[in-house]
Amino acid sequence: MEILNDYGIVLALAGAVLAALIPGMASAKAVSMGGIAGAGVITEDPAQFGKVLILQLLPGTQGIYGLLIAFITLSQIGILGGEGDISFVKGALYFAACLPMIIVGYTSAVRQANASVASIGVVAKKPDQFGKAMIFPAMVETYAILALLISMLAVNGVSGLSI
């Protein structure tokens, strides 16, 4: 068990790294999908640039949320601040705390990209319906925010545990 405790920090760091990595990758892919669709619309109607840009950026937030969770975790585990002495169990708890953001961040970014691409199609045909079109991908954001919230509370909660 003593030996395992040396690896607590590894688990915690793995959680932080994956929180930055996975939603970041998904957001990059998602924003790229939006960009490709946006470029298609702009080719035909450059006046829609502002509207499609907003729709393109919507699925980019998961990467930012993941970065935030990674940053908070790193600042709790002694890498960017906080106590450096992390037991195996505590490290595992940090890892678990990052999981909502890792998993939901990935899935919601990809799905939000699909909704954004569809909404960019709406803007292409009916630019005056931009407000309504934006709501559809924005709804997917709800779940990324919920995951961010629970990961943030969990990381902060774990830091207060004496285990």
Next chain:
Amino acid sequence: MRKENKSEITDKQYIYAVARIRSKELSLISKSDIEQLMSCKTEIECLRYLADKGWGKEGTHTSDQILASEREKTWELLKELVEDISVFNTFLYGNDYHNLKAAIKQIYKGTNNPNIYLSNSTIDPNIIIKAVTERDFSLLPEHMREVAEEAYQIQLHTGDSQLCDLVLDKAALDSIYSHGKASGNELISQYVELKVAAANINIAIRSVKTGKDEEFLQRSLAECESLNKSKLIQSALEGMEAIYEYLLTTDYSDALPALKESSQAFERWCDNRIVEYIRPQKYNPFTLSPLAAYLLARENEIKTVRILLSGKRNDISDDIIRERLREMYV
């Protein structure tokens, strides 16, 4: 292998192409445009209206030139949108076989009229002409080689143009069908199914009217899933009523009133059914289907405008023109 498949799927989402098509759909001819065209008194007025909609290009004056330029524009756009245009070969094979037919006839008769060849095809018409002239059918794609030689020999030795056409028409249907089904695209698959079934129904009906025998039907009808070839042949041999009775048991029972009316009415029914198939693609942001839908919608509007212009040119009453018009995609 799994990774390759996944990346292939992502590449084939056609996100850029579909987004551009969404913008392009705004300039498709709508029902209200058709009403505007109908309210024009003459063909010239219609052409003016179409020119205002952006139809035609510099140097196109007659309706045929304008319609041809619109078809060209559609293919130019599709070539720009997809990396590999062969995904649309299903829609071009018919033109290849038309060109092959024309080449065989021209060479048999010793004439030379370059205007009868269609430009939108998978093979350059000059290669087809060369293949037929030099009897080197290896220049043609595999699916055409054998049948091109067979049709050429028939034309050369029997002079029977009808039999030559029959062989090539059947081969065209077979190629369209197999390529469409192999595409893995649901819309293209539905399109080829309807195209081949409609051709089979037309052949069966014509064969009853002209008293053709079983051998003719066996050689002319192409295989497809929605019609049983042997049952259709049997019905055609029994007569028109038997064909109608058989069709009642198929997906084409709705077409019976149109079939009983005229072949033009049946053609209109088929075109309207294609529009029915493609309409859901207006809301699909991914895959090849919206592009195929756009192509079919353009073909449909070109056909509809052609009917309308021809009606105006020949002073046909508005009621009769309206009966012939197709449903529009937008």
